[in-house]
Amino acid sequence: VHLVESGGGLVQAGGSLRLSCVASGIIFRINIMGWYRQAPGKQRELIATVNSGGSTTYPDSVKGRFTISKDNAKNTVYLQMNSLKPEDTAVYYCNSYPPDDAWGQGTQVTVSS
DSSP states (O other): OEEEEEOOOOEEEEEEEEEEEEEEESSOOOOOOOEEEEOOOSOOEEEEEETOOOEEEEEETTTTTTTEEEEGGGTTEEEOOSEEEEEEGGGEEEEEESSSSSOOEEEEEEEOO
């Protein structure tokens, strides 16, 4: 499994970012894919999933602000993040759900107040 995340950066509160993740070694079209994040000093948490049918789930902390989507032809999963808050600052990762043991390098998202 090989996962490459991109699209992070520094943004002001209220701004938007779109993250991308190219996955290989995963049967992408039939797996549930997810986005996770890990803030400094905290455990990694699941923040979005999308299944083979396109159904999505989100925790309350990001619901209504974040949107996960995927392109099976490109083996790519996206995370559109709007109305960003300082508490969204973290390293963001994609993986299947449940996650594979192999993780990518992640992409840093920093939201300034």
